[in-house]
Amino acid sequence: MAPIVVNAAGPHSRQINELAGVAGSLQTTTQPHRHEVAYLSAPAAYIDHGNGFVIDLDTGVYQRPDGKDLLIGSADPDCDPPDIVDPDDYSSELTEQWTLRVYRAAQR
Numbered sequence: 001m002a003p004i005v006v007n008a009a010g011p012h013s014r015q016i017n018e019l020a021g022v023a024g025s026l027q028t029t030t031q032p033h034r035h036e037v038a039y040l041s042a043p044a045a046y047i048d049h050g051n052g053f054v055i056d057l058d059t060g061v062y063q064r065p066d067g068k069d070l071l072i073g074s075a076d077p078d079c080d081p082p083d084i085v086d087p088d089d090y091s092s093e094l095t096e097q098w099t100l101r102v103y104r105a106a107q108r
């Protein structure tokens with residue numbers, strides 16, 4: 001029996017722990033937290049100037065270049081309730097999360 005097992009199943013890690021029968025004996029637990037990530041066409045100057053990763057805890061978003069796009073994600077501010085989902089059965093539709101992220105980045 002291996003002395004150490006690393007569970008690297010990402011959003012499914014909780015199920016793997018349950019399959020292995022160790023879920024109740026671990027010091028940490030995991031759960032899949034759904035996030036919507038916004039991709040917008042970046043202004044040319046944003047890419048040309050090599051902007052890096054910026055996180056703004058006041059507006060609750062982070063942003064970084066992704067190819068020619070501007071990626072906007074969440075910094076998980078306290079005002080946003082966590083969207084905990086079943087990793088095998090969740091909506092991939094965009095909701096107001098996406099719009100909110102973009103508005104927050106625009107404030108910045």
Ligand SMILES: Cc1cc2nc3c(=O)[nH]c(=O)nc-3n(C[C@H](O)[C@H](O)[C@H](O)COP(=O)(O)OP(=O)(O)OC[C@H]3O[C@@H](n4cnc5c(N)ncnc54)[C@H](O)[C@@H]3O)c2cc1C
Nearest residue numbers: 007008009010011012013015016036037038053064071073
């Ligand atoms: C659009 C987007 C942008 C992102 N940008 C960033 C960023 O800028 N910076 C950053 O740090 N993070 C970013 N992330 C998050 C980052 O991608 C994840 O945090 C990271 O991939 C998690 O890695 P992981 O190895 O823990 O899990 P995963 O990458 O989810 O890997 C888990 C693996 O386990 C496998 N698996 C699950 N169950 C089983 C099973 N029963 N048997 C066998 N295999 C199984 C899955 O198939 C998968 O390959 C971004 C994510 C997205 C979607």
